[in-house]
Amino acid sequence: MRRMVSMLAVLALLLAATSGVFAAGAREGATGDAAGNLEASLAVDTSGLLSADGQPLLRVSDDDRAVPTRPADPSALPQTDPLHWYDMEWAGWAADKSAIPESPRTGAIGRRIVFIVHGDHPWTTACTLGAQKVADAYNMELKALSPNWDLAVQNQMIDQAINERPDMILLIPLDARTAPQQARRIHRAGIPLILFNTLPDAAAMDYAITWTGPDDFGQFRLLARTFADELRRLHPGAGEIGIAYVQHAPGGSPYFARSWGPVSELAGYAPEIKTLDMQAPGFEADRTMQLVSDWLTRFGSELKGIIAADDSAQALGIVEALRRAGREDVVVVAAGNSKVGMDLVQDGRLFAITYQTAEGDGALAVQTAADWFNGKEIPMRRNLAQHIITQSDVGDFYPPQW
Amino acid sequence: MRRSERDTTSSGRTLAWVERYRIFLLFAVIFVFMSVFAPRFFNVFNLTSILRMVAMNATVAIGFTIVLICAQLDLSIGTVITFAGVVGLSLKEPLGYALSVPIAIAAGAMVGLFNGVLVAKAKISSFIVTLGTLTILQGAIYTITGGNTISLSTPDAFAVSDFLAGPLIPLITPRILLMLGLVAAFELFLRRTRTGRNFYLVGGNRNTAWLAGINTDRYLIAAFVLSGTLAAIGGVFFAMESSAATLRMGDQSLMYVISATIIGGTAMTGGKGGVFRSFVAVLALEMLYTGVILFGLGNEVKIFIAGLILAAVVLYEAYAYYRHQREIGKRPELIRELAAGTTRAHAAVDAASDGAGGKA
Numbered sequence: 001m002r003r004m005v006s007m008l009a010v011l012a013l014l015l016a017a018t019s020g021v022f023a024a025g026a027r028e029g030a031t032g033d034a035a036g037n038l039e040a041s042l043a044v045d046t047s048g049l050l051s052a053d054g055q056p057l058l059r060v061s062d063d064d065r066a067v068p069t070r071p072a073d074p075s076a077l078p079q080t081d082p083l084h085w086y087d088m089e090w091a092g093w094a095a096d097k098s099a100i101p102e103s104p105r106t107g108a109i110g111r112r113i114v115f116i117v118h119g120d121h122p123w124t125t126a127c128t129l130g131a132q133k134v135a136d137a138y139n140m141e142l143k144a145l146s147p148n149w150d151l152a153v154q155n156q157m158i159d160q161a162i163n164e165r166p167d168m169i170l171l172i173p174l175d176a177r178t179a180p181q182q183a184r185r186i187h188r189a190g191i192p193l194i195l196f197n198t199l200p201d202a203a204a205m206d207y208a209i210t211w212t213g214p215d216d217f218g219q220f221r222l223l224a225r226t227f228a229d230e231l232r233r234l235h236p237g238a239g240e241i242g243i244a245y246v247q248h249a250p251g252g253s254p255y256f257a258r259s260w261g262p263v264s265e266l267a268g269y270a271p272e273i274k275t276l277d278m279q280a281p282g283f284e285a286d287r288t289m290q291l292v293s294d295w296l297t298r299f300g301s302e303l304k305g306i307i308a309a310d311d312s313a314q315a316l317g318i319v320e321a322l323r324r325a326g327r328e329d330v331v332v333v334a335a336g337n338s339k340v341g342m343d344l345v346q347d348g349r350l351f352a353i354t355y356q357t358a359e360g361d362g363a364l365a366v367q368t369a370a371d372w373f374n375g376k377e378i379p380m381r382r383n384l385a386q387h388i389i390t391q392s393d394v395g396d397f398y399p400p401q402w
Numbered sequence: 403m404r405r406s407e408r409d410t411t412s413s414g415r416t417l418a419w420v421e422r423y424r425i426f427l428l429f430a431v432i433f434v435f436m437s438v439f440a441p442r443f444f445n446v447f448n449l450t451s452i453l454r455m456v457a458m459n460a461t462v463a464i465g466f467t468i469v470l471i472c473a474q475l476d477l478s479i480g481t482v483i484t485f486a487g488v489v490g491l492s493l494k495e496p497l498g499y500a501l502s503v504p505i506a507i508a509a510g511a512m513v514g515l516f517n518g519v520l521v522a523k524a525k526i527s528s529f530i531v532t533l534g535t536l537t538i539l540q541g542a543i544y545t546i547t548g549g550n551t552i553s554l555s556t557p558d559a560f561a562v563s564d565f566l567a568g569p570l571i572p573l574i575t576p577r578i579l580l581m582l583g584l585v586a587a588f589e590l591f592l593r594r595t596r597t598g599r600n601f602y603l604v605g606g607n608r609n610t611a612w613l614a615g616i617n618t619d620r621y622l623i624a625a626f627v628l629s630g631t632l633a634a635i636g637g638v639f640f641a642m643e644s645s646a647a648t649l650r651m652g653d654q655s656l657m658y659v660i661s662a663t664i665i666g667g668t669a670m671t672g673g674k675g676g677v678f679r680s681f682v683a684v685l686a687l688e689m690l691y692t693g694v695i696l697f698g699l700g701n702e703v704k705i706f707i708a709g710l711i712l713a714a715v716v717l718y719e720a721y722a723y724y725r726h727q728r729e730i731g732k733r734p735e736l737i738r739e740l741a742a743g744t745t746r747a748h749a750a751v752d753a754a755s756d757g758a759g760g761k762a
Binding site for chain 1: 441442447448455544549555563651654692695696698700701702705
């Protein structure tokens with residue numbers, strides 16, 4: 001028995017060593033001559049690419065708001081003060097990029113990129129599709145990995161990505177507050193990093209070339225104003241207008257941006273709007289329906305509006321609870337532009353949603369990577385364009401991306 | 403010995419051998435396969451990464467194995483991992499790791515004590531008790547954190563993180579060393595000490611153990627305390643290495659650890675199993691998962707494969723149990739003798755009837 005186990009162990013080591021040698025040889029062979037690559041890469045034009053909804057794939061924000069000065073201690077400010085959220089909303093603007101490597105200026109064509117997302121979802125599929133469109137344009141090799149919302153698995157995937165020594169890693173941090181350590185680990189391995197989609201804690205920005213994605217806080221400030229205008233139109237002169245928030249999963253930047261973004265915006269823009277409750281029921285329609293039914297029982301006619309972090313399952317749950325209670329007067333707005341959300345806007349059951357292009361999100365990250373390889377100047381942050389979809393223009397965004 | 407009998411004995415021996423060493427065979431097959439076919443599997447960085455990945459779940463699996471050997475379940479291990487991580491990191495700023503880590507581990511032990519007392523003294527099913535603890539702890543975690551991840555981005559927290567993740571020698575980081583030390587210590591404890599072996603007696607047959615003079619309640623409580631303590635150790639050191647404790651950091655561990663422990667050969671009926679086998683099973687599963695990622699396959703493939711392996715093992719366990727039940731009380735040699743006697747009797751009857759026919 002002992003002899004057999006020893007033989008198995010020796011066999012395993014031999015085979016593994018052989019495969020290691022082969023793998024090393026294959027890696028050497030893969031390293032090609034990059035001369036002339038830059039010129040060809042700079043000639044690639046991605047401006048004509050479209051997403052599935054017929055919109056330009058790469059819609060970059062032209063927001064030129066001045067970055068406010070950071071308060072000495074943002075956490076000391078009340079949560080209704082926009083500057084309380086400074087380190088999240090403005091994460092990256094004050095980052096120390098001194099340790100970020102210079103662009104090799106050898107062109108984007110033929111680069112290998114590992115693209116780590118947060119989990120399996122139709123949004124993620126569309127996001128990866130958008131990334132692939134830009135990668136194809138530059139003939140980049142894009143390897144997409146999904147940890148299915150598990151931080152330990154995402155950390156493992158980061159290790160695997162480092163092990164593969166790609167030219168760059170693009171990462172959606174699963175959790176804003178774990179992002180600094182993840183970014184630091186990739187940075188220490190000497191692999192360039194771009195963070196995208198989910199805003200990380202400011203400390204992560206020191207280790208990444210940049211961050212790209214939707215300005216969630218900005219979008220929700222815009223959505224909050226549209227929402228407030230509608231509530232004021234429906235309840236002119238009301239002394240107090242009660243609303244509630246169906247929140248995103250705790251931990252990630254959308255959890256804060258999609259509830260505290262509007263809370264802090266409305267505190268200044270429409271102080272008569274009062275928050276009755278905030279809950280994170282997850283992303284199941286039935287649980288959201290239960291939550292909203294409870295609110296309708298608890299607050300009755302006091303509840304006049306709901307802001308939701310998700311325009312699909314959560315929105316369906318909200319709409320169904322309101323329908324069952326005969327309370328279709330409640331104004332509902334939500335994040336995202338899934339098919340479900342856009343259909344609900346078209347039917348008039350959702351008042352407004354944010355345009356959050358999933359394909360554009362992935363595409364912008366890869367485009368920024370390509371720009372970096374091509375030696376272009378990369379801003380501290382690169383946001384997607386903001387837009388609020390209402391019944392008047394929802395038709396422009398069909399067919400939906402997901 | 404007749405040929406058929408010899409074959410049966412030989413195949414039976416092989417089957418028994420395979421059954422006995424199945425987890426080591428599974429480990430060897432996965433290791434060889436991945437080393438040969440999975441790109442960049444066999445290198446120091448990747449193997450260290452695999453060991454770092456298993457460090458938490460293997461530590462947790464030690465305690466879970468002891469609970470399972472006692473024929474009980476501990477469903478609270480995932481939330482204890484998270485709870486310990488949250489407590490350890492939350493208290494780091496005011497108290498420092500020197501105090502916050504022991505407090506987090508003690509909190510895990512207290513959860514285990516609570517579970518153990520309810521199971522042993524109040525005679526409530528461990529499934530119900532630990533399910534309740536799981537829910538209570540989830541609420542406590544959300545209350546402590548307010549729904550936020552606890553993270554530390556200070557230089558000293560990063561220094562501790564770097565120390566725990568940095569290699570002491572190739573393949574071995576301090577956290578991996580801690581895990582290996584715990585696995586070795588508990589394997590020796592369970593196999594080589596009378597106290598350790600008593601856990602098997604309690605799990606194998608609680609009444610017999612009691613009649614043999616073993617304080618079974620004390621052993622049950624100890625098993626849960628160990629489970630809580632080891633889950634807390636796994637959780638708090640993982641959080642320290644990550645410099646963060648998320649609210650769901652232990653969520654995936656429960657199914658992982660249950661699968662690995664069962665695949666490792668610890669019987670759900672109690673009285674059988676081992677810590678080292680559970681460790682090898684955790685390692686084998688992690689190698690499989692890593693290989694799946696290296697092949698560029700999705701997480702869903704990983705879950706599917708893990709499910710297949712678990713289903714195969716559970717089916718095999720069910721078959722082995724059925725076979726064992728069927729064999730209980732059987733005396734094959736008597737059956738053979740009886741069969742031989744019947745054959746002789748038949749031959750005698752045939753011979754007698756032939757003789758009678760001749761006379762007629």
